[in-house]
Amino acid sequence: MFIVIVPGVARPGGGVGENAAMHIRTFEPRDADAVVALWGACALTRPWNDPRLDIARKLAVADDLFLVGEIGPGDGLGRAEGEIVASVMAGYDGHRGWVNYLAVDPARRHQGLGAAMLAEAERRLAARGCPKLNLQVRTSTAEAVAFYERLGFARDDVVGLGKRLVHDDPPGA
Numbered sequence: 001m002f003i004v005i006v007p008g009v010a011r012p013g014g015g016v017g018e019n020a021a022m023h024i025r026t027f028e029p030r031d032a033d034a035v036v037a038l039w040g041a042c043a044l045t046r047p048w049n050d051p052r053l054d055i056a057r058k059l060a061v062a063d064d065l066f067l068v069g070e071i072g073p074g075d076g077l078g079r080a081e082g083e084i085v086a087s088v089m090a091g092y093d094g095h096r097g098w099v100n101y102l103a104v105d106p107a108r109r110h111q112g113l114g115a116a117m118l119a120e121a122e123r124r125l126a127a128r129g130c131p132k133l134n135l136q137v138r139t140s141t142a143e144a145v146a147f148y149e150r151l152g153f154a155r156d157d158v159v160g161l162g163k164r165l166v167h168d169d170p171p172g173a
Helices: 029-041 051-059 114-126 144-148
Strands: 004-007 019-026 066-071 083-092 098-104 133-135
Touching: 004 066, 019 083, 019 114, 029 051, 029 083, 029 098, 051 083, 066 114, 066 133, 083 114, 098 114
Parallel strands: 098 133
Antiparallel strands: 004 019, 019 066, 066 083, 083 098
């Protein structure tokens, strides 16, 4: 487990809360509802990708690269200890590492949580011998592009292409 101390944050109604600890750990199946809700709050889900199927597929291949961040007590936002406020799903195919679903609760952004989640994913990938990390960002999310650039990512001279091999039914269908 990796622990990040987050400086005190503004409390609803004014004032600053105490420091909070975010614990980074490997995803567990009991986390699925909270993670899917987090992804929805961060606008990461799309109708053609069932997030629960994405989770099941990830768990079938390498669950120790699927991480969640739980907030500790004293976060100033009234959250219970152990509430999931961040996630990242990483993978390694022997050639490149990949990052998907890096998410931070919108109320907790700009506090270093996303950078901490990514750093732990990078640490685990490097331990496997991963030489380079890639990710894809939707062109409509300039804030996300700027975030990754601040962390040392650079635009590669490539075109991202995709081809569905399995078509998910829309969630709830």
